[in-house]
Amino acid sequence: MAAPLRFRAWQKEALAKFEARVHASFLAVATPGAGKTTFALAAVRRALVARKAQRCVVVVPTQHLKLQWAAAAERFDIHLDPNWTANDGALPSDVHGIVVTYQQVAANPDALRRRVGHAFVILDEVHHAADARSWGDGVRRAFETAPVRLCLSGTPFRSDQSAIPFVRYVGDEAEADYEYGYGEALLDRRVVRPVYFPRINGRMEWTSPDGQTHTAGFEDALTRDLAGQRLRTALAIEGEWLPAVLAKAHRQVLHLRQSDPRAAGLVIAMDQAHAKGIAKILKERLGVRATLATSDDPGASRKIAAFAEGDDPWIVAVRMVSEGVDIPRLAVGVYATNTLTDLFFRQAVGRLVRASDTVRSNRAYMFIPDDPRLRLFASGIAEQRRHSLRKPERAEGDDFARDEDPLREIEAAADAEDQLSLFSAISAIPLDASGRPLEIAPIDEDAAHPGLGVIPGLVDDSPGSPPTRRSAAGFELTAQVFDEPVPAPEPEAAAEANESPRSRKRKLREQNSALVTSLAHRTRRTHAEINAELNRRIGIARITEATIAQLERRLDAARRWLEGR
Numbered sequence: 001m002a003a004p005l006r007f008r009a010w011q012k013e014a015l016a017k018f019e020a021r022v023h024a025s026f027l028a029v030a031t032p033g034a035g036k037t038t039f040a041l042a043a044v045r046r047a048l049v050a051r052k053a054q055r056c057v058v059v060v061p062t063q064h065l066k067l068q069w070a071a072a073a074e075r076f077d078i079h080l081d082p083n084w085t086a087n088d089g090a091l092p093s094d095v096h097g098i099v100v101t102y103q104q105v106a107a108n109p110d111a112l113r114r115r116v117g118h119a120f121v122i123l124d125e126v127h128h129a130a131d132a133r134s135w136g137d138g139v140r141r142a143f144e145t146a147p148v149r150l151c152l153s154g155t156p157f158r159s160d161q162s163a164i165p166f167v168r169y170v171g172d173e174a175e176a177d178y179e180y181g182y183g184e185a186l187l188d189r190r191v192v193r194p195v196y197f198p199r200i201n202g203r204m205e206w207t208s209p210d211g212q213t214h215t216a217g218f219e220d221a222l223t224r225d226l227a228g229q230r231l232r233t234a235l236a237i238e239g240e241w242l243p244a245v246l247a248k249a250h251r252q253v254l255h256l257r258q259s260d261p262r263a264a265g266l267v268i269a270m271d272q273a274h275a276k277g278i279a280k281i282l283k284e285r286l287g288v289r290a291t292l293a294t295s296d297d298p299g300a301s302r303k304i305a306a307f308a309e310g311d312d313p314w315i316v317a318v319r320m321v322s323e324g325v326d327i328p329r330l331a332v333g334v335y336a337t338n339t340l341t342d343l344f345f346r347q348a349v350g351r352l353v354r355a356s357d358t359v360r361s362n363r364a365y366m367f368i369p370d371d372p373r374l375r376l377f378a379s380g381i382a383e384q385r386r387h388s389l390r391k392p393e394r395a396e397g398d399d400f401a402r403d404e405d406p407l408r409e410i411e412a413a414a415d416a417e418d419q420l421s422l423f424s425a426i427s428a429i430p431l432d433a434s435g436r437p438l439e440i441a442p443i444d445e446d447a448a449h450p451g452l453g454v455i456p457g458l459v460d461d462s463p464g465s466p467p468t469r470r471s472a473a474g475f476e477l478t479a480q481v482f483d484e485p486v487p488a489p490e491p492e493a494a495a496e497a498n499e500s501p502r503s504r505k506r507k508l509r510e511q512n513s514a515l516v517t518s519l520a521h522r523t524r525r526t527h528a529e530i531n532a533e534l535n536r537r538i539g540i541a542r543i544t545e546a547t548i549a550q551l552e553r554r555l556d557a558a559r560r561w562l563e564g565r
Contacts, residue, residue: 011042015043026151028152029156030180033191034180036154048078056122058124060125063101064300066082086107093547094501116145126152193354200430202218204230204239208229236428239428262311263329263332264315266314266334267290275316290312308327318337330354334367340371504548519558
């Protein structure tokens with residue numbers, strides 16, 4: 001390997017079970033932050049070395065994860081091409097495999113089917129194969145002949161709509177061949193952080209689509225449709241609830257930065273316009289310039305990668321950072337989306353759980369609206385945390401026994417989109433019982449179990465907190481201003497000996513392309529004619545099939561042609 005890696009006990013156990021499997025498909029469910037990627041790449045490397053597989057195909061939900069998987073594979077000396085397309089032809093002989101999205105698979109499953117007869121297939125976050133009927137059909141068509149299919153997920157999942165290919169079910173629950181949960185990871189220490197859930201109440205007023213005006217807090221019982229409208233009102237950019245929560249969360253980030261200067265926060269927004277509005281609040285009210293990552297931005301992957309390596313305090317995203325993306329320095333989150341499924345919530349919380357070896361105190365905080373559905377999701381995670389962190393001498397007879405809650409019967413699905421012709425958020429103000437502007441209640445303090453605990457390390461607004469200023473609504477906002485970031489100079493190119501094959505190949509292709517343009521100007525021939533001639537000289541059909549050595553020879557041939565030799 002490029003560098004020695006230490007495997008966790010669960011990864012060794014999972015590898016042993018995987019290699020002893022009796023079926024072509026194997027489903028491994030491991031909590032976010034536990035190291036699923038390391039486990040999967042170790043399995044791939046062992047299969048390639050033992051010649052049990054000739055190639056590897058990794059399927060992921062998003063474009064950014066293609067780059068993340070390719071970079072992770074380099075630590076195992078595995079070269080995966082994240083830029084492969086169905087039109088690229090055969091893979092170069094110095095590439096071990098490719099990374100594609102589920103969307104790519106659905107668009108042309110036969111192109112992949114022709115290439116997986118001797119391939120090791122990894123289906124990352126495999127529940128996405130059920131996101132659309134065509135995705136599931138495409139996955140089955142593309143990979144049903146593959147000899148090995150390793151399916152991965154960060155959370156257990158159900159078959160609420162259509163069964164996912166290559167996954168076995170007991171009733172409507174997916175049956176994992178190996179499962180490593182959040183509670184187990186906490187018990188193992190230094191694998192994941194304990195996550196705490198400050199929840200914020202408020203008083204919201206809005207006009208529903210039928211024209212009626214409603215006023216309610218999160219403690220008020222409402223129909224499902226009205227509850228969805230109440231949540232959307234709280235999350236509205238124009239109200240005062242969301243800015244107050246952002247201020248509280250930012251104060252927590254500043255507190256954590258006293259021991260970890262790179263600690264950062266994530267806001268999960270409803271949509272692209274909402275994300276931009278949140279970034280504006282952070283800048284204008286808190287003096288913080290946040291990284292914005294939305295799916296309509298072609299540079300989103302680059303921004304996420306730069307944020308992961310940098311020290312900026314906040315990133316605002318729409319789904320882009322909700323699943324699979326690895327940013328270990330994230331320790332504070334704001335759940336500012338109206339997506340209300342247990343799976344999505346757990347994946348969002350998963351962005352905060354990865355433990356840091358450089359920080360003594362590893363706690364994370366997800367600020368949530370005090371919506372009953374989110375409270376139910378959070379309590380499930382909090383229950384695992386309490387059980388895992390409880391001292392051994394208190395384990396006997398001290399388990400948290402939650403009363404049966406009628407909310408369990410609420411279907412954990414996203415609220416249907418309202419017809420918004422008449423819907424209008426009027427106001428959203430964070431409140432507490434005594435009329436103060438903001439309420440922070442630990443998820444652990446259940447009415448049936450008072451005093452079960454408080455949230456350790458949560459910053460209050462007492463004297464000694466960072467300097468603040470007041471908004472027009474009266475609640476306090478942190479006044480610390482982060483200077484406008486100065487773009488860092490482009491790093492000098494690393495020595496070729498230290499470059500990864502993927503990076504070296506990308507640069508060689510760019511240099512080849514530049515010389516072809518120069519030759520086109522010099523010879524008055526078309527780019528296609530010049531490319532065909534250069535390919536003929538080194539014996540390849542197309543540049544996408546070239547190895548590094550062939551690309552170097554092609555570059556040399558282009559230079560000699562340009563010099564008239």
